[in-house]
Structures are given as structure tokens and as C-alpha cells.
Amino acid sequence: MRILDMKTFVVLARNRHFGRTAEELNTTQPAISSRLAAIEREFACRLVERGEGRFALTLDGEHVLRHFETILENIETLRGEIGEGAGHAPGPLRIGAIDSVSSTWMPLLIDSLHHTFPNLKIEMTVDGTKPLLTGMRKGDFDLVFCLHPVLDDGFRNYTACVFQMTWAGSPKLIDPDRTYSVAALADMPIISFPKDSPPYQMVAPYFHDEQVLASKLTSCNSLYAIINLLIDGFGVGAVPSVTISRELSSGLLNPIKVAKRFPPMPIIASYQASTQQDFIRRVVRRARATAEHYCAKVNPAHAWID
Known part of the structure; x- marks a missing residue:
């Protein structure tokens, strides 16, 4: 049995979709079906139940999958051991x-x-x-x-x-000696990530928990752009502390003392x-x-x- 056939079955079992499997392996759906059929003929059993948008491995299919994964893992281990000295890598x-x-x-x-x-x-x-x-x-x-x-x-x-996330803003906006409440932050223009992003989903409860809504919120999908907007004084924002360490040390941005800490990421x-x-x-x-x-x-x- 070819290694290619075993790899095809493992990828198909993960994707549970012939089209996505063909795309990942840079081939066609008929080729994927042909490889699956060859494996089923080899073992004289059905490995996949499909039809009407349904895809599921049979009990035999689950058994074959486990063995194929082990075989492929052993092959990769062998390749790694043989190529260790030369820095072998399949890449990209x-x-x-x-x-x-x-x-x-x-x-x-x-x-x-x-x-x-x-x-x-x-x-x-x-x-x-x-x-x-x-x-x-x-x-x-x-x-x-x-x-x-x-x-x-x-x-x-x-x-x-x-x-860790840090509230930060331009020295033009921030009083470094003041401790800002959630309500005080909400009164300021806020620069945040897009609404469907995990960081935004952290920002919204930060204010809602205190029954305060941010009235001036601008969203942006680029951290670099957010940092530049903060530097230029367009608002304040919560960003990972390590991404603005140079801006904080140079004084381009000030960390904001807050009464409520923003959760880590x-x-x-x-x-x-x-x-x-x-x-x-x-x-x-x-x-x-x-x-x-x-x-x-x-x-x-x-x-x-x-």
C-alpha cells in the first residue's frame, strides 16, 4: 500500500470533506475517491459512510485511521532521525x-x-x-x-x-498621576480591535460589567495602526504591554493607571x-x-x- 494512500485517508478523516482534502493535497476529488476505494478493496471492507452531505468513519475506518496515523508518525520519525544531522525538513x-x-x-x-x-x-x-x-x-x-x-x-x-494588556494613551490625553475609573475611560475616545475579534470581546465586558458603555469607540484590525493612533492622540486603548514597551520607555505613550485591571490575553x-x-x-x-x-x-x- 502506498504512503500517499495512507496520508490521503488520514487527511480525509480530518477534513471530513472530499473537496477540502483534494485542495489540501493538490489533486482532484476523483483522485481522492479512487485512493479511498483502493484502500477499501485492500481491506475488503467499507471505511467511510457518506451521502446526502453526511460523512462518517465506520468502526473499521476508525481502526484503520489509528493504524495509519501510527505508521505515518513512524515514517516521519525515521525521516527526522536520518536527516537530523543535516537539518532535514520536509517544508515549506x-x-x-x-x-x-x-x-x-x-x-x-x-x-x-x-x-x-x-x-x-x-x-x-x-x-x-x-x-x-x-x-x-x-x-x-x-x-x-x-x-x-x-x-x-x-x-x-x-x-x-x-x-498582559495595558491601557495606554498619548501624554496629550493622559494624566500619569491619576487613577482612571471605568467610567472615566468610557468618557474618552477608545481605539479597539474589530467587533468580531477576541480582544474586542474582552473590551466590551470590561465596560458592561460596570454598566458603562464606551460612547466613542473606533475599531481597527491592525495593532500597528492602533499604536500609531494612540501615539497621535486619537484615543486610548488596551494593547499587549510587550508590544508598546519602546513607546512607553520613550514617552510616546503613557500607561494609564486604572481602577479595574484589564484581563491578560x-x-x-x-x-x-x-x-x-x-x-x-x-x-x-x-x-x-x-x-x-x-x-x-x-x-x-x-x-x-x-
């Missing part, structure tokens, strides 16, 4: 991250990966949590760092690190668990070590490992 590695990660410890991770895998090609995408999760489910990424986990079958998740890593398993595990180990190293260097109140 497709990483997605929100901008608070890309602007902090992601460059350190990329440098570490290039040191471990000198010939590794890395495709980096910076986007919001929602499109990153969508892309992960479609097979566009091998590893993403965002604010929510991928809870579907075939994925694994862990908390990469935690970022966990960064969640999600990765595919059914393909290139040993390689992805090695990448994840590098990512864990990089995040830990970064958090050890910065203010422990601003970023930490949970």
Missing part, C-alpha cells in the same frame, strides 16, 4: 500569527528554526484570529498562534504564553497532528522554547508562561 513550513506575536517573539522563532533546519522554507502569514483558524481548518497552515484554539479532530493546542498555538508529525513536533518544541526564552527576558508582569 506554513506559520500564521496575530500581529502581537509577529511583532514580539516570532522573529526569534524564525531564526531558531533556520538554525535547526538551514534549508527550511518558511511561509509566514500575519492575520486576525478568525481568518487564521479558518485557514488552519482548510489546511492552509501547519501551525498558528492566535487567541482561540482549533477544537476540531486532528488538531492539538497549547498555551504558548500569556500577554493568552496566546494559543494550534497545529496539525496527523501529517508530518515528527517534524511539526520538533517545530513546536522550538516554539515552546522560544516563547519561554522571550518571556524570561521581558518584564515578568508583561508576559509569562502559563
Whole structure:
């Protein structure tokens, strides 16, 4: 039996969709159906129940899936062991991250990966949590760092690190000696992330819990743009402390003393668990070590490992 057929079945079981599987494997739906049929002929049993939009593995299918995953994992382990000295990597590695990660410890991770895998090609995408999760489910990424986990079958998740959020604003707006209540913040123009984003979903309850509504709220989908708007005095905002450390130390922004602390923001890593398993595990180990190293260097109140 071909490795390609086993990989096809594992990817199909994860996607539960012939079209998405064909797209991920850069082939056609008839080719996927043909590979599945070949496996079913090999074992003389039905592995998938499908029809009328329904897709489910049979009991035999679940059994075959577990064995195929083990076989593919062993193959990847063997490849890793053989290619360890030469920095073997199947590549390209497709990483997605929100901008608070890309602007902090992601460059350190990329440098570490290039040191471990000198010939590794890395495709980096910076986007919001929602499109990153969508892309992960479609097979566009091998590893993403965002604010929510991928809870579907075939994925694994862990908390990469935690970022503390800081209310900040231009010295033109902020009195550094004053402690601002939630109501006082709500009276000021507020710069926030888009309404469908996890950070915004943290901002809204911050005010609603105190029965205060922010009357002047501007949303933006770019952390860099939000920071520039804060510097220019267009409003105040809650952003990860580590992303504005230079602006705070230079006086371009002032931290706001608040009566109610803004909750910290966990960064969640999600990765595919059914393909290139040993390689992805090695990448994840590098990512864990990089995040830990970064958090050890910065203010422990601003970023930490949970």
C-alpha cells in the first residue's frame, strides 16, 4: 500500500470533506475517491459512510485511521532521525500569527528554526484570529498562534504564553498621576480591535460589567495602526504591554493607571497532528522554547508562561 494512500485517508478523516482534502493535497476529488476505494478493496471492507452531505468513519475506518496515523508518525520519525544531522525538513513550513506575536517573539522563532533546519522554507502569514483558524481548518497552515484554539479532530493546542494588556494613551490625553475609573475611560475616545475579534470581546465586558458603555469607540484590525493612533492622540486603548514597551520607555505613550485591571490575553498555538508529525513536533518544541526564552527576558508582569 502506498504512503500517499495512507496520508490521503488520514487527511480525509480530518477534513471530513472530499473537496477540502483534494485542495489540501493538490489533486482532484476523483483522485481522492479512487485512493479511498483502493484502500477499501485492500481491506475488503467499507471505511467511510457518506451521502446526502453526511460523512462518517465506520468502526473499521476508525481502526484503520489509528493504524495509519501510527505508521505515518513512524515514517516521519525515521525521516527526522536520518536527516537530523543535516537539518532535514520536509517544508515549506506554513506559520500564521496575530500581529502581537509577529511583532514580539516570532522573529526569534524564525531564526531558531533556520538554525535547526538551514534549508527550511518558511511561509509566514500575519492575520486576525478568525481568518487564521479558518485557514488552519482548510489546511492552509501547519501551525498558528492566535487567541482561540482549533477544537476540531486532528488538531492539538497549547498555551504558548500569556500577554498582559495595558491601557495606554498619548501624554496629550493622559494624566500619569491619576487613577482612571471605568467610567472615566468610557468618557474618552477608545481605539479597539474589530467587533468580531477576541480582544474586542474582552473590551466590551470590561465596560458592561460596570454598566458603562464606551460612547466613542473606533475599531481597527491592525495593532500597528492602533499604536500609531494612540501615539497621535486619537484615543486610548488596551494593547499587549510587550508590544508598546519602546513607546512607553520613550514617552510616546503613557500607561494609564486604572481602577479595574484589564484581563491578560493568552496566546494559543494550534497545529496539525496527523501529517508530518515528527517534524511539526520538533517545530513546536522550538516554539515552546522560544516563547519561554522571550518571556524570561521581558518584564515578568508583561508576559509569562502559563
